[in-house]
Amino acid sequence: MVKITLPDGTKREYKNNITIGEVASNMDSLLGERALAGKAGGVPVDLSHPIKEDISLSVITENTEEGLEILRHSAAHIMAQAVSRLFPGVKLGIGPTIENGFYYDFGLQHSLSEEDLKKIEEEMARIINEDIAFERTELPRDIAMKKMESLCQPFKVELIKDIEDDKVSFYNQGEFVDLCRGPHIQRTSKIKAFKLLSVAGAYWRGKETNPMLQRIYGTAFFTQTELNKYLKFLEEAEKRDHRKIGKDLDLFSFHEEGGSGLTFWHPKGARMRNIIENFWREEHFKRGYEILYSPHIAKINLWKTSGHWNFYRESMYSPIEVDGHEYILKPMNCPFAVLIYKTKLHSYRDLPLRWGELGTVYRYERSGVLHGLLRVRGFTQDDAHIFCTPDQLESEILGVIELGQFMLSSFGFNEYEIELSVRGKGEKEKYIGKDDVWEHAESALKIALDKKGLKYTRMEGEAKFYGPAIDIKVKDAIGRGWQGPTIQVDFNLPERFDVNYVGPDGFHHRVVMVHRTVLGAMERFVGCLIEHYAGDFPLWIAPIQMRILPITDAHIDYAKKIQAQLLSKNFRVECDMNSAKINYKIREGVLEKIPYLLIVGDKEIGSNTVSVRSRKKGNEGTLPVEDFITNVETEIREKK
RNA sequence: GCUGCUGUAGCUCAGCGGUGGAGCACGUCCUUGGUAAGGACGAGGUCAUGGGUUCAAAUCCCAUCAGCAGCUCCA
Incomplete structure (x- = not known):
């Protein structure tokens, strides 16, 4: 019999060699279903891990950070299996989990494209469908090394060389075997939602002098809903990309001619x-x-005295020679x-x-x-x-x-x-x-x-x-x-x-x-x-705070009068005098993310009012100009 | 810097060996329209740059420049 201490401190006795999965099911059938792995004596282990001695035990379930990590790590293995099926002879690197997903590095002659990712995803789906079990085996170090040598996996051989333990663990799903500490999920079918995201080069073990491998990034979740939510987040992040918004809103640019x-x-x-x-x-x-204000360049000696020339020369722009002295752009x-x-x-x-x-400083950053x-x-x-x-x-x-x-x-x-x-x-x-x-x-x-x-x-x-x-x-x-x-x-x-x-x-x-x-x-x-x-700047920062939209040309004079009034209050205000229809002007203003569009037509003329359309609330109705000014002054003061 | 991908009109992109296209933007004209796209016509390009292959290159190859995804780096 073994005595198992649970996280809440209670102790239970079980027969020797009982697995963690069995303990979990025994405690609660729901827990058994949702269990992914366990922690025996604080060490993460598979559900199939047999318990041979008195030990403290906790169960890692779905919907926990640790559970998600195990799921993703297993997804990485499944990806590696798919790649091995599609590209026989691929050299396996490492495949860890990272924040929000996982990756796996491959040594492969064929350079992977987006289409390959699709094929790999399809193969992964097949593997998940096949419902293959993850099986752990342990081998003595030297035998493990020979095994990887015979499988032509030089990176794995290198990894084993660095392992200090006498025993090395492997996991296999069907025909695929990988060096791995584990733990893993029980069967491939546990993966309910995954997606491969991108492929990029990565140095073997992150060292610039090492060969470059191909890294596939992906992510996995317990449910499709969670995956969709994450993909939505990525989409949202892409929409916020400052390079795109900067171009759309005409804020800045870079030039090949400039550098x-x-x-x-x-x-x-x-x-x-x-x-x-x-x-x-x-x-x-x-x-x-x-x-203070200081120059943009200074003699090289100043940078020698400061130590910059000595320590950070590669990151500095080359010296400029002036009157026999060398000057450096300041970093x-x-x-x-x-x-x-x-x-x-x-x-x-x-x-x-x-x-x-x-x-303003200049540093030579690698391209x-x-x-x-x-x-x-x-x-x-x-x-x-x-x-x-x-x-x-x-x-x-x-x-x-x-x-x-x-x-x-x-x-x-x-x-x-x-x-x-x-x-x-x-x-x-x-x-x-x-x-x-x-x-x-x-x-x-x-x-x-x-x-x-x-x-x-x-x-x-x-x-x-x-x-x-x-x-x-x-x-x-x-x-x-x-x-x-x-x-x-x-x-x-x-x-x-x-x-x-x-x-x-x-x-x-x-x-x-x-x-x-x-x-x-x-x-x-x-x-x-x-x-x-996301480009919707608060009023106090917005480059254009408000734009006046006259409904027809007949309202331009009034629009200009309002503009002058607002300009005198130091607002950043434009007047749209295109002969386009009002809907068109509104659309343009909305796309340019202008906080306030002020529509003026017959109704407003004479009553000294503007029809306010705000970015936040849409049509806010007609307001006396003075009231509008008071409102936006408050908004600017509050920096909202 | 490294690996892979990309560079075609102001923007987004199609074309991928036989002397260049679309939508939007832009200009002119018509239209004077009340809360997210009215219409017609027009102008715009050494197809990043420099070499090469070919009877013929935007298209294939090489180099350079620039961008993108990462790796590495970030005093």
């Missing part, structure tokens, strides 16, 4: 950016920041702030100094990583550098967090995840700066987060060599994560540039430098905003 990763802001995009930047400056001034703004700081001696009484800069506005080669950081004393660090961090929260909520981001990156244990030589300085800085960051009552994940060993950091990741309207504010303490530059302040003791002390961004870069942030709002 990759260099943004051309059109009037409407520039207008948005300007609104954001003005808001940004105002809020910074309110919080005791000053604003960062910080050395400039340091130079300005050093133009005079600073007393501790002057600190903290908070210097912001919307500084394959560029992506719309989100990853570019030239971008404007909403940068700031805070020079303070060690004692001020905590309150400065607190101030930055508060500013960050304020800015994010202004743009409709209210959910975030926070990471605190600190030194790794036992590798102090990797980091610059003294121990006590590090400890002080790390605790200042931590205390600031705690004081704000913010939850965060401590990331051991994730700190840069020059200081600890806080990274805030925001969630957009459909739950996707985006890089938000970052706060980075920097011990490197103050050392390299010998940046000091005079303390109360009359001696020079090393200044503490904090580097931070709130929005990141204007390019990336605008890209993010486009996707977050």
Whole structure:
């Protein structure tokens, strides 16, 4: 007999070698049906796993994260089986689950196309229909290795080489066998909904020097409804693509003639950016920041002193020769702030100094990583550098967090995840700066987060060599994560540039430098905003806030009069004077996502009213112009 | 940078060896229309760029540039 401890603490006795599946069915027939795998002593195992000793046991069922992972992992195996059937001789790589799905890497001469994906899906459906059992076998390492060698699976051989255990486990479904830790579902028919999504190249084991395999991405769910929901989400994400919306709304463009990763802001995009930047400056001034401007290029020696030339040369644009000196396009703004700081001696009484800069930097990003506005080669950081004393660090961090929260909520981001990156244990030589300085800085960051009552994940060993950091990741309207504010303490530059302040003791002390961004870069942030709002910008950001639509040419004069009235109130207002019909004009305005369309005709003339059609509510009826102005002024003030 | 795919009118795309098409947008004219597309006519292209194959290339091949999906990278 074996004694099994259940998650609720109750103990039950069963005959020896009973399987987990049997235990589950014994406890509750419904549980038995919905069981996918178990956890024996905390280790995930198959339902067919026999229990030989007293152990704690839990059952992994459908509709749990763990259950879904097992399902998807099994789906990956079924995909590999289908590919093996269709392309005999395929070399199998790895096939793990990932967030929202799974993938499998294949070494294959034939390059896979979308049509192949369809064929593979059909084969998978066949395998699922065949209702094949997943069977686990264990082999000694050397025999396992020979088995994979005889099957001509070099990648699997390599994987086995790295396994430390003496025993290696395999799973097979019918003719297909794969090296795998498991667990898996019992039978292929358990997969009720799956879809293959895309195919792309991927290096074997993620190393650039390794051969490139073909990776098929797919996903699987317990029900078709859930799959459909996920596919809908993908569709929604595609609709929000800032590259498409940016083109449709005439916000920005890129040009072959200009160069990759260099943004051309059109009037409407520039207008948005300007609104954001003005808001940004105002809020910074309110919080005791000053604003700097610095050059776009500087002599190479400055970058040698800062260390950038040494560490990040591959990411910098090549030197430009001027008058026998080499100049570099700036990849960062910080050395400039340091130079300005050093133009005079600073007393501790002057600190903290908070210097912001919307500084445009250029970084040579590898061609394959560029992506719309989100990853570019030239971008404007909403940068700031805070020079303070060690004692001020905590309150400065607190101030930055508060500013960050304020800015994010202004743009409709209210959910975030926070990471605190600190030194790794036992590798102090990797980091610059003294121990006590590090400890002080790390605790200042931590205390600031705690004081704000913010939850965060401590990331051991994730700190840069020059200081600890806080990274805030925001969630957009459909739950996707985006890089938000970052706060980075920097011990490197103050050392390299010998940046000091005079303390109360009359001696020079090393200044503490904090580097931070709130929005990141204007390019990336605008890209993010486009996707977050799907182009339906709140009134205060919308490049065009309202458009007046005269019903016939006879109403143009009145429309212009209203336009002038609204312009005088600083609204961004257009007048549509095309001779198209009103329905047509409305359609155009709606497609351009203009928050307010103001229709004017005979009814409005004389009563000094406008017929309001809002993007949010549609036809809102006729309103005196003054009332309309009051309403939108409120809406702008509330940033809704 | 790597693998695969793509580049045809302002936009979205069809054409895939025999000297270029559609819809929308644009222009002119007609129409003066009340909450998501009125009509007619017209203008627009060295088919990304540079080579090659061929009697003949938008179409096949190579290179370059640019984009897309990933991988790798992101101070």
